[in-house]
Amino acid sequence: MMHYGFGGFGMFLWMILQWGILLGGIYLIIRWVRAESPHSKKKEKAIEIIRERYAKGELSEEEYLKMHDILSKGMDHEK
Numbered sequence: 001m002m003h004y005g006f007g008g009f010g011m012f013l014w015m016i017l018q019w020g021i022l023l024g025g026i027y028l029i030i031r032w033v034r035a036e037s038p039h040s041k042k043k044e045k046a047i048e049i050i051r052e053r054y055a056k057g058e059l060s061e062e063e064y065l066k067m068h069d070i071l072s073k074g075m076d077h078e079k
Contacts, residue, residue, distance in 0.1 A: 043071060047071050
């Protein structure tokens with residue numbers, strides 16, 4: 001009698017493909033949620049404000065770089 005279908009190895013590959021799709025989907029959802037978080041939007045807004053202040057001459061280069069460094073790195077440590 002002939003057996004049609006994937007067979008043992010084919011089923012294994014199909015299982016790996018399904019797990020890859022599932023894990024890839026979870027990764028993309030997590031990435032999307034993090035990109036839309038209020039924290040990231042506040043951080044972007046704060047950096048935009050100090051850029052504007054630097055462009056207007058309200059901040060020296062040293063002050064701008066210090067604030068930018070704090071916003072880029074320091075806000076992640078406050079959580």
